[in-house]
Amino acid sequence: xxxxxxxxxxxxxxxxxxxxxxxxxxxxxxxxxxxxxxxxxxxxxxxxxxxxxxxxxxxxxxxxxxxxxxxxxxxxxxxxxxxxxxxxxxxxxxxxxxxxxxxxxxxxxxxxxxxxxxxxxxxxxxxxxxxxxxxxxxxxxxxxxxxxxxxxxxxxxxxxxxxxxxxxxxxxxxxxxxxxxxxxxxxxxxxxxxxxxxxxxxxxxxxxxxxxxxxxxxxxxxxxxxxxxxxxxxxxxxxxxxxxxxxxxxxxxxx
Amino acid sequence: xxxxxxxxxxxxxxxxxxxxxxxxxxxxxxxxxxxxxxxxxxxxxxxxxxxxxxxxxxxxxxxxxxxxxxxxxxxxxxxxxxxxxxxxxxxxxxxxxxxxxxxxxxxxxxxxxxxxxxxxxxxxxxxxxxxxxxxxxxxxxxxxxxxxxxxxxxxxxxxxxxxxxxxxxxxxxxxxxxxxxxxxxxxxxxxxxxxxxxxxxxxxxxxxxxxxxxxxxxxxxxxxxxxxxxxxxxxxxxxxxxxxxxxxxxxxxxx
Numbered sequence: 001x002x003x004x005x006x007x008x009x010x011x012x013x014x015x016x017x018x019x020x021x022x023x024x025x026x027x028x029x030x031x032x033x034x035x036x037x038x039x040x041x042x043x044x045x046x047x048x049x050x051x052x053x054x055x056x057x058x059x060x061x062x063x064x065x066x067x068x069x070x071x072x073x074x075x076x077x078x079x080x081x082x083x084x085x086x087x088x089x090x091x092x093x094x095x096x097x098x099x100x101x102x103x104x105x106x107x108x109x110x111x112x113x114x115x116x117x118x119x120x121x122x123x124x125x126x127x128x129x130x131x132x133x134x135x136x137x138x139x140x141x142x143x144x145x146x147x148x149x150x151x152x153x154x155x156x157x158x159x160x161x162x163x164x165x166x167x168x169x170x171x172x173x174x175x176x177x178x179x180x181x182x183x184x185x186x187x188x189x190x191x192x193x194x195x196x197x198x199x200x201x202x203x204x205x206x207x208x209x210x211x212x213x214x215x216x217x218x219x220x221x222x223x224x225x226x227x228x229x230x231x232x233x234x235x236x237x238x239x240x241x242x243x244x245x246x247x248x249x250x251x252x253x254x255x
Numbered sequence: 256x257x258x259x260x261x262x263x264x265x266x267x268x269x270x271x272x273x274x275x276x277x278x279x280x281x282x283x284x285x286x287x288x289x290x291x292x293x294x295x296x297x298x299x300x301x302x303x304x305x306x307x308x309x310x311x312x313x314x315x316x317x318x319x320x321x322x323x324x325x326x327x328x329x330x331x332x333x334x335x336x337x338x339x340x341x342x343x344x345x346x347x348x349x350x351x352x353x354x355x356x357x358x359x360x361x362x363x364x365x366x367x368x369x370x371x372x373x374x375x376x377x378x379x380x381x382x383x384x385x386x387x388x389x390x391x392x393x394x395x396x397x398x399x400x401x402x403x404x405x406x407x408x409x410x411x412x413x414x415x416x417x418x419x420x421x422x423x424x425x426x427x428x429x430x431x432x433x434x435x436x437x438x439x440x441x442x443x444x445x446x447x448x449x450x451x452x453x454x455x456x457x458x459x460x461x462x463x464x465x466x467x468x469x470x471x472x473x474x475x476x477x478x479x480x481x482x483x484x485x486x487x488x489x490x491x492x493x494x495x496x497x498x499x500x501x502x503x504x505x506x507x508x509x510x
Contacts, residue, residue: 011405150266154434179409
């Protein structure tokens with residue numbers, strides 16, 4: 001099992017990720033928000049790179065069964081229903097809805113990985129569940145951190161390191177690590193005992209606290225609080241249980 | 256004093272580096288080779304991004320006072336005089352010569368930083384000299400690591416961390432660090448006591464050892480063995496002492 005890692009989507013392109021198993025990490029806040037929305041009953045998340053695409057895809061369904069969510073530079077987008085704070089994605093708001101989702105960094109990473117063989121969404125809130133899926137069926141994988149405007153993010157890197165450590169602890173053999181993956185594991189060993197403190201002193205964490213989102217920092221620092229596995233199915237992100245249900249139905253219709 | 260860091264040139268562009276103080280690090284091997292060539296009396300190094308540019312610039316001077324040096328994927332380029340091994344850049348070969356220089360990663364980083372206000376070339380071999388220049392005249396600076404084909408390189412990151420630690424130790428106040436700079440300092444604290452071991456187990460180090468360059472790994476791991484300061488002056492890299500001599504002459508001609 002070989003693990004490699006990109007600290008920002010700028011480091012790579014669609015072709016390099018094609019047919020790979022990819023884990024996208026954007027702790028602050030796209031990953032955590034997507035995981036929260038799906039845990040709270042959203043039917044699916046449709047990641048798009050641009051605000052224009054979001055509006056176009058939403059078409060006439062706007063505000064009905066489809067919601068528009070996301071941010072640019074940490075703030076809500078004009079005409080959107082929801083921002084990028086997980087606190088907004090309550091059961092009342094999202095249950096049964098599809099959410100078209102566009103953010104500064106996280107959506108860019110998701111869109112770049114759209115030709116992956118399989119794609120999981122990971123944050124601290126579900127890191128154990130993603131790790132278990134990976135060590136139970138061992139295969140090479142690539143971690144794609146969203147970073148922040150082309151720069152490495154400490155919180156994504158430490159989360160990636162926690163994922164790598166747990167995959168290693170769960171499996172029978174030690175995974176081979178690229179330089180990037182080894183860096184992430186080292187950061188997790190150094191900063192992993194104080195996740196909230198690390199997030200609060202990170203570049204992105206400080207910016208979010210300044211614009212009033214310290215509550216989000218605490219929420220995004222929660223480890224294994226939402227044990228679900230969001231994965232890309234076609235162009236939408238769903239929970240594994242939903243994907244498996246659909247596959248079971250498809251299969252029963254075939255026979 | 257604020258320090259930020261890019262782990263690969265892919266993370267940034269010319270505009271972001273414009274008018275900044277930039278330190279370019281490519282331990283394996285462009286930085287180390289440039290520092291070696293200048294220490295051994297090369298008049299100047301002219302970094303270019305493409306082989307075509309190198310051949311074009313060399314024009315009719317080819318092989319006379321101008322040498323062509325560099326590599327693609329660790330190997331010498333057809334028609335070039337020198338590869339990218341510092342061992343080739345001996346006094347006999349380079350004294351008094353200009354070297355047009357093009358490599359897979361290092362030259363790309365140098366070319367990307369060509370509009371910097373000032374640009375230093377750094378490796379383990381001269382890290383103390385670069386650190387001293389920075390803490391003696393404190394200013395914000397950006398470290399641009401060459402990385403390896405768009406991926407973070409452990410050896411560049413640890414060297415960056417050593418530079419940051421030494422700038423911090425030399426100066427009167429602790430520098431502010433971006434997430435990337437904090438990552439590098441953490442890596443230096445973890446791996447800094449065994450530089451050669453770290454280089455030998457890095458992705459790039461293992462590839463170079465496989466194609467017969469283990470001697471280069473040992474050489475590039477030497478700390479402070481070449482206490483010189485190469486800096487960009489116009490489009491060429493020279494030693495600070497040479498730049499200062501030229502400035503003194505220019506000044507005496509003015510008065």
